[in-house]
Amino acid sequence: MGDKKKNFIKLVSAAGTGYFYLQRKNPARIPTKLEFRKYDPWGNHHVLFTEAKMK
Template structure:
């Protein structure tokens, strides 16, 4: 019998902001897709990864993948 794939795909979204032409700050919109095991991890994932929009390493937080 074949095993079921229990890993979930989650979206890691950048927490960095950039200024728009009107002066307000918005999120950059950069994201990564990552697999995670729901049985082992109970808290949300957080990674420090590269955001090409602001050209820095920033914190990426987990969101649901739609």
């Protein structure tokens, strides 16, 4: 019910494979850009995923 302020963000692979994850983020609680080390199935290894704007 309180999800009105959360926005979807796109986490894009730094490996350049084009793979991405979608995640929800509350910009009021987390003002900085997110970075995660996650699995990239197209590159077949863990890489850094950084926040990018949704188009």
